Amino acid sequence: MQWEIFNEIWRVELKRLKHRMSMVARELDPSRLVLDESGGFADGANIYLPYEVEPITFNDVHIYCGYPINDLTYAQFLALGMTPDEMEHLGYAAAELENKHTRPGKMTLVSEIGYGSIPNLAENNALFREKGNPLTPPYRYHQMLEETTLKALRESGLDELYPALEDFCLEQQSLHAAANKRIIEAVRSNPKVRGYCVHALTGGDWVLGAGLLDLWRNKKRSYDATKAANADRYLAMRVIPRNIYSDQGARVLVTGINDLEAIEDGHLELKILNRQGKLVKRWNIDVDLSHGVSSLFSEALQTEKWSGLYKAVVCFKSSDNRTVSENSFKFNVFNSKDLKVPKSAVAVIDPEKLLIPFLEKHQIPFEMFSEKTASSTPVFVSSAKKKLPEFAKLEKFVEVGGKAVYLETFFQTGRSYWSTRLPPKGVLPFRIGKEHALGLWVGVSHVVRDHPIFAGLESNKMMGDLYENIWAPFTMVDVAGEPIVSSVTYGFYGGDKHEQQSYMGPEPAFHGMDMGVVPYGEGCYLLSALRITPYLGEDPVADKVLFNLIRWAVQ
Known part of the structure; x- marks a missing residue:
């Protein structure tokens, strides 16, 4: 039992109050631990031992990494509390592994970890109708989530894959189970971590998805997986890399x-x-x-x-x-048969040389896009980060029947998944929006349809470990197109809307497009939010998707 004064401080006013409020708690209750701030966002966390008024600084860490979990994310858990030299022994640069809220040599507590999933909404709402009170917020927001999830499935066309809502809910719960098991395993494999706390036993209001139990105390699939990962004696097994070149x-x-x-x-x-x-x-x-x-x-x-x-x-x-x-x-x-290299020629817009070295290595014929490029030759754009003169020419090319493939429609300005940005004006001839699809404690279903671009890979299901490197932490919205990979999730009033986080529940469910085809004039744009180019030559799944994209584009 302990006092927790603040959680994840962002405001300088609250930072100034950390010690003062801790002393108020100490005066009220001298016998218990006092934690000044969970998460350590404001210059680290401090704990006051019983009857003590001098703080002890330690690493109090909150990590929500989404799912699937790749080797880099796993290593970031292993690196908590390490020095930069120790981190590099894990096979990564220290800058890739460092957590800004931790310091080497300090005791480390991971006080918030986990993923999320929606409860079995059909079953829950039947119980609410039988036993619940329609005036209560949980009754209303569970009904809202069922209605809006069904709407998102219909609008995205995924109701063909999930005609029963229960099937969708349970498959998402299986991802939650796999994520929690792997996260806990990674944390427990780090001998510098002295404790951890899974978020959460039950979930409600705007953190509904985190629960291992639903509000009717039914076990979600994450319950047993979390229990297994907490066993007193446990074997953590890995094959590195998970996707292997034979x-x-x-x-x-x-x-x-x-x-x-x-x-x-x-x-x-x-x-x-x-x-x-x-x-x-x-x-x-x-x-x-x-x-x-x-x-x-x-x-x-x-x-x-x-x-x-x-x-x-x-x-x-x-x-x-x-x-x-x-x-x-x-x-x-x-093997080489699985990764059969296409021989058709493509054109490229690749100012940062993210794509050309890979094409040259595999002897895929290409030309630099220009006004002379034939409309039958698809154009591959490696990055939408900068407005270039070629994009105006590309619009005219597509308008008369060409195909343009944007391998990275979004771009990141830093390591954090939160830093993803839209392309600048002029890169596309139409507007698109973006929504967060990392998940945190909210389950996000990245659903891959059966399509030539994913031939030889898992499809007609939610992305699992096979796609651990290339899944999209942001999804495209407000764009009309034919989705190939869709995200279905709901909001939690994050970011600028955080003041609406309350007992009234989460935001409605919505769907986005991780990859899809947008018609334009006589041609089309294929837009992808997947992380393909960063993993070319490193993950055979990224290679295979690109090879399939080329075959699809030249049809």
């Missing part, structure tokens, strides 16, 4: 997490199964499961002859053959 291979890692006494003379078995369940690789080693965090296994994985979806399974048994912990991890391998 000729490059990967590394299999197992980290032991043990909050109880050590187990000596144990046995670790690892198996890799293909899509059909056939065993393709096995390791057996004798290991001890020490108290705390320990590395149990790290081996290279050769994948030259592999292709498709695989599952790695790990099991630790004690000397008496008792199963102590087990886990699994799915990954994909892509």
Whole structure:
């Protein structure tokens, strides 16, 4: 039990009050811990021990990273509390991993983590109608969410994939479950982290999605996954990278997490199964499961002859053959046939050379876009960051029947997902809007339709781990087009609307376009908010989407 005075201070007036209000709490209650600010946004968090009036500074961290979770995000959890030199041993530059609210050498508490999902709205609202009071806000905002989610599915055409609302809700809950499990695993794998708190047991009002239970105390799918990740003894298994070029291979890692006494003379078995369940690789080693965090296994994985979806399974048994912990991890391998390179020529607008080196490496013929470019040649735009003279020419090109493919319709000015910006005026001949689609504690369903651009990849479902690098943290709105990837979510009165955050509930559900085709004149623009160009040559999924885009565009 402790006092928490403030949470995530943004205002300088409240920053000045941190110590004064903590002393008021200390005077009222000398026996308990007093925390001046959860999140440490205003120069770090301070805790006052019982009967003490001098603060102890520590790292109090809030992280909502969205889902799917890639290796970089996982490493950012592992890096909490580390020095820059320690961070670089994780394989990234320190600037990619640093958290501005932490300091090396300080005790670290991750006091807010988790993802979100909507409850089973059809089931919840049946209970509200049977047992609830229609005058209460939860009754009204649950009904509103059901109505607006159904409307978003209809308007986006996703009602064909989800004719029953329950199917949509439960699939989104499965993503919430996977996210919470992976986030907790990453936090627990960091020995510098001394504690963590999952947000939240139940969710309501404007943080409805965070709940592991709905307001009727029914378990959402995230409940059991969160429970599993909190086991006293746990095996964190990873295959790095998750999406593998067959000729490059990967590394299999197992980290032991043990909050109880050590187990000596144990046995670790690892198996890799293909899509059909056939065993393709096995390791057996004798290991001890020490108290705390320990590395149990790290081996290279050769994948030259592999292709498709695989599952790695790990099991630790004690000397008496008792199963102590087990886990699994799915990954994909892509060979040269999976990544067949198109031979058709394209034109490019690529001032920052984000695309040309990749095209040259794979010997894909291209030309620089000009007024001489044939209307049958699709134009690929690598970045919409700057207004260039070519964009006026491109408008005329599309108007008479050409195709323009914008690989990055949005652009980021910094590392944070919050920094995404719209293209400047003149880059497109029409306006588009943007909405946040990272999620935080709100579930966001990025739904991929069956389409030639996603041939050979998962489709007609919500984006899962396969798309861990390229999913869109922002989605396009206020633009009429044929969506190929859609986002469906709801708002929580974030940003400039934060003063409306209250017991009255969240904002209505809406849909956006992560990728889609916008007709213009006799031609069309394909706009993408996916992060394709940053991962070309690093993630075979990004490569495959680009190859498929070229084939689609030249049809």
